[in-house]
Amino acid sequence: MVGVRRSDLFLPATRETPGAGSDAAKLLVRTGLIRNFGSGLWAVTPAGQRVREKLTERVVAAMDAIGGQRVRLPGLQYADRWRESGRWGGFEDEMFTLENRDGQAMCLAPSHEEGVVHLLDGRVRSHADLPLLVYQVESKFRDDHARNGLVRTKEFTMQDAYSVHVDEPGLRETYREVRAAYERVLDDVGLEYAIVEADAGVIGGAASEEFVAPVSDAGGDSDRLVYCTADGCRFGVTDEHDGSDAHATGDACPECGGDLAASDGIEVAHVFKLGTRYSEAMDFTVDTDDGSERRVEMGSYGLGVDRLLQTLAQQHGDSDSLAWPVTDWGSAAPYRAAVIPVGEGEVLNVAERIHDDCGRDDVLLYDDLSVGERFAESDLLGIPATVVVGNTYREDGVVDVETETGTEELAVEAVAECVERFAAGEEEEEESGCGSGAIG
Amino acid sequence: MVGVRRSDLFLPATRETPGAGSDAAKLLVRTGLIRNFGSGLWAVTPAGQRVREKLTERVVAAMDAIGGQRVRLPGLQYADRWRESGRWGGFEDEMFTLENRDGQAMCLAPSHEEGVVHLLDGRVRSHADLPLLVYQVESKFRDDHARNGLVRTKEFTMQDAYSVHVDEPGLRETYREVRAAYERVLDDVGLEYAIVEADAGVIGGAASEEFVAPVSDAGGDSDRLVYCTADGCRFGVTDEHDGSDAHATGDACPECGGDLAASDGIEVAHVFKLGTRYSEAMDFTVDTDDGSERRVEMGSYGLGVDRLLQTLAQQHGDSDSLAWPVTDWGSAAPYRAAVIPVGEGEVLNVAERIHDDCGRDDVLLYDDLSVGERFAESDLLGIPATVVVGNTYREDGVVDVETETGTEELAVEAVAECVERFAAGEEEEEESGCGSGAIG
Structure with missing residues (x-):
């Protein structure tokens, strides 16, 4: 990145504020970092793109450090694999579907479990080829009801990762590594967050955890979060999870005894133990030591880059100006x-x-x-x-x-x-x- | 990029060859750099992705060096701007269209002239804000009849750039700079190419030139190219252009007197002088010195990253193995x-x-x-x-x-x-x- 002269820079600050969303979403428009392209669609200006690149570099470095291999899967896909997995026509009505000129059914991928199975199946033949951890940083598409700027959109950039294992202990180990890598990313960029047990939703699988950032105003698009305010403690519960009623502001944290607080929360990352949910539906097996076949165990992991940008703005700025935290890693600010x-x-x-x-x-x-x-x-x-x-x-x-x-x-x-x-x-x-x- | 151990690497070499396309397309599958996802759609493996990243870094550096500002526009867009420009429902039937859950017409952008006008219009008010050169490196979508691997696909990664000017001399200057930047990129990665006058096609505008790489077998997806073989001379004509009959193998180059040769050719980049084609249709004006309004002049530029990967493989490899050229810049090889x-x-x-x-x-x-x-x-x-x-x-x-x-x-x-x-x-x-x- 070279030095920039303000006179050369396209930075369209404006008094315009979008109709809906949090103060941070409006502020990102007013500062000129993003511009609306209709409901749920946003363009990013040169200054906004710099923030995205810094966040992307950070998450790429963290994934590479644990042996993640970057790939690129098509965002546009045919229906066949989605029918095989049972998710065609599902996905809470949020999957964009279309036809190509020859009348074949296609979709815009909202996540890539099916894609990763297709990438690996038939090429990963033996248990000796596992474990594998692949990831990408590309657009995802969900026909969501758009609100709150970059947090809830129809097209968004996410780092999504997928792991494949011979058995459940192998999955557990990589799951822990990716979870720790996400903690490192969020710590580095200066986000405050809790890690909460979560509902696996349309991704499915055995268990999942969400990284949820407390914010004062989530723009109507939020879980209610109760979280521990003690340094380094990541305990939290949201109201989407059973048992959240058991905790309230002022209670002691069940993990560390610290103080609990309540606020709006925005999910910035999610890690899933899929188990054999996809390998069973799509018959993805590997040979084992004794020559038999075994359905692989899989994990799925996602960290929203655009979402993280706005959540950082939300946590650290106020209604009048942005503020990017500076940590040992540096800062996600568009210019240092x-x-x-x-x-x-x-x-x-x-x-x-x-x-x-x-x-x-x-x-x-x-x-x-x-x-x-x-x-x-x-x-x-x-x-x-x-x-x-x-x-x-x-x-x-x-x-x-x-x-x-x-x-x-x-x-x-x-x-x-x-x-x-x-x-x-x-x-x-x-x-x-x-x-x-x-x-x- | 860190060192990689072969035992950790997912590199699915295979004997499988796709049904159509050039030897290079088949070789990219056999080496395991790409994997087919159905007609016109491809995934890229870790080794293939490394090549893409090196090519992307090279083109980003060349664009930054001439003052290009990187942005990100949505790939999914509403119909309104395309109706305004007159390209909705056109684009040679290659535009993917769909509806969102509320029944609004949308498309997957095959190029971004409309998007750039929307990004800038109303924010660039005065001639003093110009010239501007913005670019992105993102997926484009065209419902093309797929053939020949990464050269002709339904989703592809392209570096596309757009410039905006007060007047035609300003456009001419930036056009020259981008053209020279593309020459630098192609020289650096070691591609042989000619620059030919071209038909502006669905992009439109006043004039355009294509960068066309001679290859021995374009897999049925090619123009016929007559080009100069002399070092550093970029003269060429293709059969899509009037007057190509005037030149043949063995003739002297009309520019330098060198030897002409004929072969298949693959377009890897294209530069357009759009003139006021879009600013007129979409009413994009700026204030001038004397207080009047003036429709801006625009340029549009594209260099296909995935296409370049395969064309390099095509020019330098043979039917049995890839070969990545090494130049002063380095090499696009997946591993050095x-x-x-x-x-x-x-x-x-x-x-x-x-x-x-x-x-x-x-x-x-x-x-x-x-x-x-x-x-x-x-x-x-x-x-x-x-x-x-x-x-x-x-x-x-x-x-x-x-x-x-x-x-x-x-x-x-x-x-x-x-x-x-x-x-x-x-x-x-x-x-x-x-x-x-x-x-x-």
Whole structure:
């Protein structure tokens, strides 16, 4: 990602607010990160796409680290495999169906259990080829009643993963690994969440858990979540699950004794032990040690990339501006830093020099708009660091670097390294915003 | 991309060959890079996906370098904008249409001129906001009669870009830049191609050019191409264009005087000067200097990622094995190198150590299959460098590094750096396969 000049950037901030949805959904429209394409459909602008790419990179890295292999399955599929699995015409009426020009029945895949069985079946012949964990990051389609921006849409980007095993203990192990990988992703991007036992719904299978993020206003599209507020405890229950009545705000957490709280909740990820649900319906078997055939055990896992973007905005921003958390991993903010010149001439030259120094990173140079608009927009976008070249530079030859931990003065040549370290999340661990480079 | 162990890899090589298409299409199935999902639909396996990612990275870098801004438009769209542009129900009967649960007419976008107008219209108000160049790398859908593997499908990944301008000279300049960026991409990945004047077809507009790759067998899905064989000359004509009869094999190139040749040709990219075709139909205007309104000029550009993958395979492989060119940029091969131990024990240990040394790069360690199968598969896949740990190691303590320029012996500790430099394309410029590290 190279440095971006504001004058070149298409970032269509607007006063328009969509009719429905949470404050965060409306704010994503107002900031210009997304634009509506009719009920349940959204386009993502260059700034919004940068957030999506950062989130995608994070989840890809976490999946690769546990041996996940990235594949790509068609989103458009024929009916045959769906009839075999018994999900054709089902899926809670949310499956888009159509015909090709030769009259063959097709659908837009809402999930890919059938696709993965077709990809692997007949090629994975022996128990020695297992376990396998494959994943993709592609569009899914569900004819859902659209509401609340990117959280409930007709087309959305999701990282979905599928594992195949000889037996149930093998499934349990990979299930734990993917569950831990999802925890890492959500911790890294700075999301607060609980892990709740869940209903397997249209995916089916033996057991499943949801990652649910508490939010103050889910825009009418939410479970009610009771969750533990203690650091690192992920206990939670939602009202879709039996027994949620047993817990309420103020109760002690049954896992750690911490305080429970209640709020709206948005599901951002879901992990399923499918068991033999699909291998039985679709007759997917492998040879075992003793030469007999055995139906494989499968797991299914999904983490919504677009959903995560909006849920992060929802948890950390307010109704007037976005705020992207900065962690050890970094930040999902569209730009790690904004360089704002206050004035023209030498001040602008210095700002451009700083921007060039940071040039190979994602830093936004404000070379248009009025000075007031520059500060307002970088605040609205939640850009975590702002480099201000203005009065302090004119008086003392130094620039102000503003982050949530405060403002400090830096020599011009120290800014790029500071921004680099800040973006890598190191800022959190230091007393001073940028450590050794500090002058003030 | 981390190192991969063959025993963990899902790479379903098969004797199955699809009923139709070129040798390359069949070979991509036999090597296990793709798997058929019914007429016109394909899944991509982990090795195939690696090629797609490398090609995508290359085209993204080229677009970013000329100021392209990546966006994401929905693939599923409502009819309204298509009715406005006049393309609803048209598109040579290749547009997939469907209804949502509320009975609203929708389609799967075969291209995104309408989408880009909707993304920008009302947000780009003034000539000062232009020019703009946006692009995406996403699925497109066309209900085409499927044949020839990834070249003609119902769902495919394409990098499509769109530019918007105040006037025609502005369009001409960006058109030239994108055209040059596409040349860079194709040169980098090692494709031979001609640039031919073309019919604008269903995209429409004032003028267009196609990038057409000569291949010996286009699997029945091809234009007939007459092209110049001289180095660096891109002259070509196809039989879809008037005047192609004027040129034949053996004639002198009208541009450079070089030799013309004839062959099948596959279109891998297309650049269009749309002019005001869409801004007139959809009333997309900007304010000009003098306060009046003006319909914008637009350009449209597309480079098929999946198509490029297969066309590369077609041009450089033969009917028995793939071969990915290595250039200054590197190579689109799924793995830059394979490490093949011939034997067990110490030989396997050394192979694993070399694989670990190369570990952060895309190197495949053959830790399963028979020795014969290891060589056969790495050859079939067209992996450009093979590191063999066997007799030479047992006798002299060195390993053999085999590339198309020959075999040389290297000390174990020199292999990782050699593979790194080879993958970066530096090999081409040196006498010896890996330069200073060479012993033999």
